[in-house]
Amino acid sequence: MMSLPRRSNMGNILPYTVHFERGGYNLSSSLLKQELRWIIGSAVQVRALQDAHTDFVPPFIKDRYLLLAIVLALILIGAVLVISVLTGSLRSASRIFFYRDKASQGIYAPPAV
Incomplete structure (x- = not known):
């Protein structure tokens, strides 16, 4: 044929x-x-x-390992940034709830519950 x-x-x-x-x-x-x-x-x-x-063959299939490495690096950078922002936020939030100002002389400070 x-x-x-x-x-x-x-x-x-x-x-x-x-x-x-x-x-x-x-x-x-x-x-x-x-x-x-x-x-x-x-x-x-x-x-x-x-x-x-x-x-x-699509061009992205040939370079899939390079693309995978780039995506994983971006995810890792994003995770580090998110964790660092959350850690800073958690520290300031813990100061709001767990930090007790020392009372000045002559001012009564209520006991912590």
């Missing part, structure tokens, strides 16, 4: 032709009805796109 020529300027998509037979015979598919033929057309288009991209 001779291979069909692919046009690279069109994305290497093979040309397909769909020919619909007249329906109405016993046990014919409901896809032969006029209002349901779009399903076959869209299935043929999806198949043509899948056939055109059999050798295609």
Whole structure:
């Protein structure tokens, strides 16, 4: 079988032709009805796109380890920043609740509960 020529300027998509037979015979598919033929057309288009991209490798797949290292480094930097901010916030919050000012001379300080 001779291979069909692919046009690279069109994305290497093979040309397909769909020919619909007249329906109405016993046990014919409901896809032969006029209002349901779009399903076959869209299935043929999806198949043509899948056939055109059999050798295609997305550029991010080639550099996945580099991208993974960058993402993990950003997550680590973000975690360090969040922890440092929360630690500073927790210290100031603990001072509000657990720090008791020493009472000045002559001023009664209520006992801590």
